[in-house]
Amino acid sequence: MLDSAKVQYPPLPLIQTWVWMMIESGNPEIQDKGRNNLIAAFGSLAKANEYLAQMSKK
Incomplete structure (x- = not known):
């Protein structure tokens, strides 16, 4: 069974x-x-936007 909590998003430079x-x-x-x-x-x-805000805190 797939773990839906581990969603794969595109690489950050592509999102930017x-x-x-x-x-x-x-x-x-x-x-x-x-x-x-x-x-x-x-x-x-x-x-x-939520994902980018979260990534900028790391």
Whole structure:
């Protein structure tokens, strides 16, 4: 049986790239792609933000 507590997220540099795409790229298509990648990986932008906040405390 799989342990759902051990969710595998993408590497932090990739997540940071998606955040950059969404916030700073200035290109609507790239912004959408970054947002969609984050949502696909985390289920929501709120969970992605929560994960990044947690990682920055380490």
